[in-house]
Amino acid sequence: MKHKPKQEGVSRRDFLKLSAIAGTGIALGAAGVGAIAGIVKPDQAKTASAEGERIPLYGEHQAGIVTPQQTYMYLASFQLTGSDRSSVIRLFKDWTKFCDLSTSGGTMKTGDNALLPPSDTGETLDLPAAKLTITFGFGPSFFREEGKDRFGIAAKAPRYLKDIPRMPRESLDVSLSGGDVCIQVCAEDQQVAFHAVRNLIRMSTGYATVKWLQEGFISATPGKTPRNLFGFKDGTANSEHDSSSGYDEVIWAGEGEPAWMKGGSYLAYRKIRMLLEVWDRTSLKDQEDTFGRYKESGAAYGKSGEFDAADATQMPATSHVHLAKMSKQRIHRRAYSYTNGIDPRTGNVDAGLLFLSYQKNPDQQFIPMLRMMQSSDKLNEYTSHVASGMFACPGGLREGQYIGQSILEG
16 A cells, blocks of 8 residues: 655645634744644554554543553643633633644644744654543632632533542642642653643643642553552452443433533542552451452452452451442542652652542542541551542533633633
8 A cells, every 4th residue: 555655734624623723823832823834744654553543632522531541641730820711712722732733643843943942842753642642621610719700600610510528537738639620641652641741731831830740650461450559450340331321321421510511521539648668568368358359360359250240248348349339339440550759758658549530420429439438448547648639521522622612612
């Protein structure tokens, strides 16, 4: 098969598509209108395997929710600094244009004027899309902050969006919690993921500031459930709703929500520090009793296979899985591990779990489960919850739309 020659610019169709997204304000960051001519399209001579590296930005649902977990993840929270809706729209249009290009495997040229900052930071010029996904969510303060309707959109707040209530045994750092906008960036290449979050931050200058940034990773043999830093499989229960009908029951927002939440979901975030030094001195039996599963196979107590239906009566009453089953609720787990060097106060490793879950009704599915876990879970002996957040993730975008458009203009 004869391949087409590489194109250095954009086709008329792509130009019109980007113009539709950005409207008349087609500038990306400080690059100006001229930057549109500096787009480097993905190399059309790539093999068919390169297509598998690209996950579309557009669709009924946002990518990065039920997408198979990529190896690397960045979670960034932003505080909007503008006081008018137009500044938010400008930022979201620029972000959308960048996300469209990046998830397609493209990038911006560095620029022709050496006296101006480059249009792109450049570290992915020779890299594929690496299954990059960029998922957006909005916190309670996006709609109303300290009783103030900041952008005239308070009436469009989703039904269940509120801060996660305070829980027993937690020690939250408010500087690492909440925020107006949360962006989850995932990819199979860490440099690709970091490039995306770095440029989203760069483009937010003058419109938003970063409140916090978390970096996560996870790894598993294809077809196998990944393990957390305690060595236990994390996400086994997702198999119970791994179907279109299951996603509708567990993840996608239902009736009673504003139109923009159709096909969306609620993202619950908890940063959980794991006390690895204590855990590593604990017997295998105590570790397995803590989870209610066998460490090697991942099978629930009394079962032989990881995906065999768990029987809560076979597990210790305070085990993690027993309590999860007793809640009779399902959530979609998408957790990542993190490491953050050594805690200078204790000399211990600062590491743990960035717990992320998606659900259609956090009041019913997540909050009661979390409250039960925080009160009774044996795992609390080995963990500490240090950050928290709840965000409403809109449904997917159509080509020509920008992120949040149905909230800000609908």
